[in-house]
Amino acid sequence: MSASTPFQQRVAAAVADKRVVRAVHLATLKKVEAREAGMDQLRDFEQIRSLAAQVKQHTLDYLPRYLEQFVEQIEGRGGAVHFAPDAEAARRIICDIATSRGLKRVVKSKSMTSEEIHLNQALEAVGLRPVETDLGEFIVQIDHDTPSHIVTPIIHKDRRQIALAMQRELGCEYTEDPTELTMIARRHLREIFRNCDLGISGVNFGVAETGTLCICTNEGNGRLTVSRPRVHVALMGIEKVIPRMRDLPVFLKLLARSSTGQPLTVYTTLISGPKRLQDADGPEELHVVLMDAGRSDIWAGEFREVLRCIRCGACLNACPVYRNIGGHAYGSVYPGPIGALLTPLLHPAGGHEELPRASSLCGACGVACPVKIDIPDLLVRLRAQTHRSHPLAKRVAMRMWLWAMKSPLVFRLGQRLLRGLLKDGGDGWATDGPGPLRAWTQPRDLPIPPKRSFRAIWQAELSNEDKRG
Amino acid sequence: MNLQDFLSSLTKRGGGDRERTPLPDDLESAVRQVDGNVDLIGVFAASAEAAGARVRRTSGADWLTAIAGILGDLDATRICTQAAEVGFLSRARSAELSEHLRDSGMTVSTDTGDDELFSADASITGVSAAIAETGTVVCESGPNAARGASLIPPVHVAVVGAAQIIPDLCDYFEQLPGGPELPANVNLITGPSKTADIEGTLVTGVHGPGKLFIVVVATAS
Numbered sequence A: 001m002s003a004s005t006p007f008q009q010r011v012a013a014a015v016a017d018k019r020v021v022r023a024v025h026l027a028t029l030k031k032v033e034a035r036e037a038g039m040d041q042l043r044d045f046e047q048i049r050s051l052a053a054q055v056k057q058h059t060l061d062y063l064p065r066y067l068e069q070f071v072e073q074i075e076g077r078g079g080a081v082h083f084a085p086d087a088e089a090a091r092r093i094i095c096d097i098a099t100s101r102g103l104k105r106v107v108k109s110k111s112m113t114s115e116e117i118h119l120n121q122a123l124e125a126v127g128l129r130p131v132e133t134d135l136g137e138f139i140v141q142i143d144h145d146t147p148s149h150i151v152t153p154i155i156h157k158d159r160r161q162i163a164l165a166m167q168r169e170l171g172c173e174y175t176e177d178p179t180e181l182t183m184i185a186r187r188h189l190r191e192i193f194r195n196c197d198l199g200i201s202g203v204n205f206g207v208a209e210t211g212t213l214c215i216c217t218n219e220g221n222g223r224l225t226v227s228r229p230r231v232h233v234a235l236m237g238i239e240k241v242i243p244r245m246r247d248l249p250v251f252l253k254l255l256a257r258s259s260t261g262q263p264l265t266v267y268t269t270l271i272s273g274p275k276r277l278q279d280a281d282g283p284e285e286l287h288v289v290l291m292d293a294g295r296s297d298i299w300a301g302e303f304r305e306v307l308r309c310i311r312c313g314a315c316l317n318a319c320p321v322y323r324n325i326g327g328h329a330y331g332s333v334y335p336g337p338i339g340a341l342l343t344p345l346l347h348p349a350g351g352h353e354e355l356p357r358a359s360s361l362c363g364a365c366g367v368a369c370p371v372k373i374d375i376p377d378l379l380v381r382l383r384a385q386t387h388r389s390h391p392l393a394k395r396v397a398m399r400m401w402l403w404a405m406k407s408p409l410v411f412r413l414g415q416r417l418l419r420g421l422l423k424d425g426g427d428g429w430a431t432d433g434p435g436p437l438r439a440w441t442q443p444r445d446l447p448i449p450p451k452r453s454f455r456a457i458w459q460a461e462l463s464n465e466d467k468r469g
Numbered sequence B: 001m002n003l004q005d006f007l008s009s010l011t012k013r014g015g016g017d018r019e020r021t022p023l024p025d026d027l028e029s030a031v032r033q034v035d036g037n038v039d040l041i042g043v044f045a046a047s048a049e050a051a052g053a054r055v056r057r058t059s060g061a062d063w064l065t066a067i068a069g070i071l072g073d074l075d076a077t078r079i080c081t082q083a084a085e086v087g088f089l090s091r092a093r094s095a096e097l098s099e100h101l102r103d104s105g106m107t108v109s110t111d112t113g114d115d116e117l118f119s120a121d122a123s124i125t126g127v128s129a130a131i132a133e134t135g136t137v138v139c140e141s142g143p144n145a146a147r148g149a150s151l152i153p154p155v156h157v158a159v160v161g162a163a164q165i166i167p168d169l170c171d172y173f174e175q176l177p178g179g180p181e182l183p184a185n186v187n188l189i190t191g192p193s194k195t196a197d198i199e200g201t202l203v204t205g206v207h208g209p210g211k212l213f214i215v216v217v218a219t220a221s
């Protein structure tokens, strides 16, 4: 199902795939538990969340100044910084670095920013074959799939699908054992790492004070990507910068806990410039590609807070809607609650107006977010912005709803009318509302109204009380 | 495009009348989890084990035999070790260690070139610091301290002097130098390489070392 299929059809298809729904259910619930246990280890995680929110918001409020300092520091350490106002520029810069130096063997560590700009297709278009080396991303790549979660890209896949893809693409013997599958990937990628000449990574945090790139990973492929090749290119959104080295632990103590419940990721890598003259190994060139691509538009508007996001994935795991429709139904690189905000904000003309409505507004995402982004509130505000683009029929219906909600008489009459019109679909749910209401009831589960309304029961009870009293 | 043009999409729009959030200065009172008044070795060992590392506590007298024992149990014969002076592993101690391992029948190389690293059964490194709170060992790059040494061989043995253990993650970042002395590559290592990408099943050693041993040496001095 492609991103151009209407949102409701994508959701219907996703919900119908019981196997995926079950897999995503189990995995996200496990992660919610792990996050809560991890946070509870901290003395006062609420206060750390507040600090993290404050540091990130401060950095954004003074963003030009911190970016300037960051760039100056990287250059002072012998790194090069490139400026990409949009995705196209970022792709061109990275392809140019590769082609002008004759770099051919490209390895990548997991980077959502590179997914966002579809970097792999661009590299392939100039004749390169970038290899994704994060296990999940590697499987996505060999199975010609797309990630469905920003931290766990193959949350939607089971071992059978993975085994088949590995057997088909790597010619190995069929096995469904996760350890064996992992070791097959290790052996395959090891040879590639041994001979690579260009490594492309993302960045979790950029420290302005020292020009340091911080990358948090668990597998070790990130470390290999930034230390094995001759040239390291780091692609980074402008919102990733933080002021000082001593701000880092505030975020590090939250990031892995929010993602997987770990106190820290296995590897926290700090990169400050390319290999030094006396260093035993390491890349000779470091290129940092600073990318805007719609971020400054968000920054200048009322949704600046969204840029605090550290991409931990906690809001996806916490979200009952994500849990039931999975990541692909969102039709965007960033799914879940944060995706429902980021995607339409980054691509205002991208046809993503439906996404902010993919939420029950239960508030679980806001509670989980380590940088305290008020996701539910922002979703409502974004919905209000897109209200004007609704079809006329919907706007008229909403007006009528408003009118009914404001007048007890109309409300009561409407209730009676609906009780007569809504038919039980056979399972206690009304799926086939009359006339234009059908568009609303079809994708949703509306219970059949009971014989007597709450108001009628209430009134009867009150008059009984009166009689007794 | 140059920096100023790039930043103009921000600076032109200013939003100068917006309220701006100040930078909090006191981070530590909220962030610190562990202070110096605890059994640092004990806390470190417990956190490192929880992250999947195996910790051996030794004295100045038996650290050599402890390392040889770990490697012997694994049937490791090709060992890579650093030529550099890193933390507890001074040049003299490195030499002593190499000699001890050779006497136990192992091949020891201080060359951290590709051929050595990719064919080694295990590597031994010193560390720049160890963090009690998280059970982390820190490896910094430098002359003869290769980035690949703690990364490429399937087993990593990190040697930590007890005095190198600091209480909290924030202590490490507080003391990092900001100038040219800041190493080009620093790795905070917390447990063995891990993945849970396949149906959430934990597998170690996907890219980095699948086994991490930490030998803590408590010397009298």
Ligand code: SF4
Binding pocket: A258, A308, A309, A310, A311, A312, A313, A314, A315, A316, A338, A365, A368, A369, A370, A371, A372, A373
């Ligand atoms: S919005 Fe918050 S919870 Fe969601 S990914 Fe970003 S930081 Fe994590």
